[in-house]
Amino acid sequence: MKALNPKRNLRKTLSLAMAAGLFVTSGWMPAKAFAQGMMGGMNMMHSADVKLVQEQGDYRPLRIPAILEPDETNGNARHYTLIMDEGQTEFREGSQTATLGYNGSYLGPTLVLTKGEDIKVTLRNQMEEETTVHWHGVLVPSIADGGPHQVVNPGTERDVSFSVKQEAATVWYHPHTMGKTAEQVYGGLAGFILIKDDNELSRNLPAEYGVDDVPLVVQDRSFTQGMQFDYPGNFNPDGTLGNTLLANGTIHAAFDVTTELLRLRLLNGSNARIYNFQLSDGRPFMQIASDGGLLNEPVAIQSIRLTPGERAEIMVSLKGMNSGEYLDLISEDTTVLRLNVAGDLKPNGSMPVTLNQLATAVDNGTVDRRFVLFGMGAMVSINGDVFDMNRVDERGITDQDEVWEIYNRPDMMGGMVHSFHLHGTQFRILTRDGALPPLNERGWKDTVALDSGERVRFLVSFDEPGLFMYHCHILEHEDNGMMGQIEITAK
Numbered sequence: 001m002k003a004l005n006p007k008r009n010l011r012k013t014l015s016l017a018m019a020a021g022l023f024v025t026s027g028w029m030p031a032k033a034f035a036q037g038m039m040g041g042m043n044m045m046h047s048a049d050v051k052l053v054q055e056q057g058d059y060r061p062l063r064i065p066a067i068l069e070p071d072e073t074n075g076n077a078r079h080y081t082l083i084m085d086e087g088q089t090e091f092r093e094g095s096q097t098a099t100l101g102y103n104g105s106y107l108g109p110t111l112v113l114t115k116g117e118d119i120k121v122t123l124r125n126q127m128e129e130e131t132t133v134h135w136h137g138v139l140v141p142s143i144a145d146g147g148p149h150q151v152v153n154p155g156t157e158r159d160v161s162f163s164v165k166q167e168a169a170t171v172w173y174h175p176h177t178m179g180k181t182a183e184q185v186y187g188g189l190a191g192f193i194l195i196k197d198d199n200e201l202s203r204n205l206p207a208e209y210g211v212d213d214v215p216l217v218v219q220d221r222s223f224t225q226g227m228q229f230d231y232p233g234n235f236n237p238d239g240t241l242g243n244t245l246l247a248n249g250t251i252h253a254a255f256d257v258t259t260e261l262l263r264l265r266l267l268n269g270s271n272a273r274i275y276n277f278q279l280s281d282g283r284p285f286m287q288i289a290s291d292g293g294l295l296n297e298p299v300a301i302q303s304i305r306l307t308p309g310e311r312a313e314i315m316v317s318l319k320g321m322n323s324g325e326y327l328d329l330i331s332e333d334t335t336v337l338r339l340n341v342a343g344d345l346k347p348n349g350s351m352p353v354t355l356n357q358l359a360t361a362v363d364n365g366t367v368d369r370r371f372v373l374f375g376m377g378a379m380v381s382i383n384g385d386v387f388d389m390n391r392v393d394e395r396g397i398t399d400q401d402e403v404w405e406i407y408n409r410p411d412m413m414g415g416m417v418h419s420f421h422l423h424g425t426q427f428r429i430l431t432r433d434g435a436l437p438p439l440n441e442r443g444w445k446d447t448v449a450l451d452s453g454e455r456v457r458f459l460v461s462f463d464e465p466g467l468f469m470y471h472c473h474i475l476e477h478e479d480n481g482m483m484g485q486i487e488i489t490a491k
């Protein structure tokens with residue numbers, strides 16, 4: 001992909017940023033020294049804010065990713081193929097943007113999997129550069145996890161297999177290529193996985209894909225004059241932001257709602273932007289699921305913050321609205337998705353009172369592992385270390401409950417929000433700065449936002465042995481080494 005090569009442009013971008021006074025340093029320090037607090041006297045700032053521009057004019061119909069059909073089905077076994085390739089995508093009428101996609105030019109098809117199935121996926125890389133396919137939020141053996149160790153070289157294939165062991169959830173897949181995750185995701189590599197199970201089915205939630213059950217990946221991009229993704233021009237080592245909002249790859253998207261209740265599966269698939277989703281008239285909505293599955297009960301909220309990598313399933317009630325009326329899903333002041341009432345809204349059930357039966361996660365005061373997130377830009381670290389593929393940072397065993405404490409250590413600039421993500425498992429947040437997490441964070445999570453200075457404790461255990469990553473999901477931070485690995489051995 002020639003249009004997207006930040007490696008070639010990184011040096012240029014950084015020196016431009018320095019010339020613009022974004023970074024005033026006397027040279028790059030080793031990250032470890034940096035992490036130990038040598039910021040005195042330096043005038044550094046985190047990220048130059050790039051504001052989203054509100055689109056004007058006509059709305060475009062929201063693209064709905066196709067459901068991926070298996071190549072083969074045999075009892076419980078399903079075989080799928082995902083092809084990573086370069087392509088051209090028309091985001092604005094009459095112009096083509098060079099993009100990346102799975103089985104298509106931008107984003108990827110949705111995999112709909114059911115608990116208990118045995119899945120094999122053939123990954124075929126038709127791009128000119130290496131990639132990996134990571135199953136974010138999926139409980140997979142480490143050999144299938146698609147971390148930086150599991151490269152699919154250009155022109156080659158790799159098969160991965162796993163059994164669907166977890167409960168109903170909205171999870172996703174994306175590349176995890178060493179040093180190239182940010183660029184490849186920006187280019188378009190990301191897709192949804194919807195996991196189904198009996199509990200979810202029994203709750204009678206809206207489940208007609210693309211009709212009343214709609215996946216919505218929200219991303220921000222910047223374009224050049226020639227309508228190409230301007231990743232190099234906007235590259236920021238603290239997280240690249242764009243001024244144009246895309247919902248499922250659609251700029252200025254509208255969706256025709258035909259039912260009283262609409263289930264939206266929100267995914268923050270952006271490299272770095274944080275969204276605060278709200279409805280334009282301020283009406284509350286119900287959050288029914290967090291990253292790893294259904295909450296015990298729906299939680300009524302007016303706004304939900306999602307940092308990169310996080311998901312939330314929400315239910316919006318449009319009951320009582322008439323044909324021709326609309327409601328906007330917004331973030332800050334920008335429209336994410338216009339919801340047009342198309343005709344008489346059909347009744348499609350009611351909000352269940354109970355959704356799940358997760359045991360309460362209790363903080364007993366112990367901490368088994370501590371992680372300190374620190375630094376900025378190209379000098380980010382976890383526990384003072386920058387990622388090294390050949391170093392195992394932590395070791396643990398399967399089926400062992402552990403309490404992890406993550407601390408986002410502020411710096412001279414005040415620090416910034418990091419989103420801490422752990423592979424191969426789901427966890428339960430115990431406390432945020434010693435207090436119980438909000439109701440909508442009491443279900444399964446695999447990615448958690450930490451404000452500067454904040455301390456989060458969660459309860460976790462691993463089902464699968466092997467090597468798993470944990471990292472900041474601001475993708476440029478991940479690429480810059482704000483990542484570590486834990487090796488789990490079978491008990």
Ligand code: C2O
Pocket residue numbers: 134136174176309421423469471473
């Ligand atoms: Cu969504 Cu390690 O990533």
Ligand code: CU
Pocket residue numbers: 134135136137421422423424
């Ligand atoms: Cu992941």
Ligand code: CU
Pocket residue numbers: 417418419472473474477482
């Ligand atoms: Cu970060």
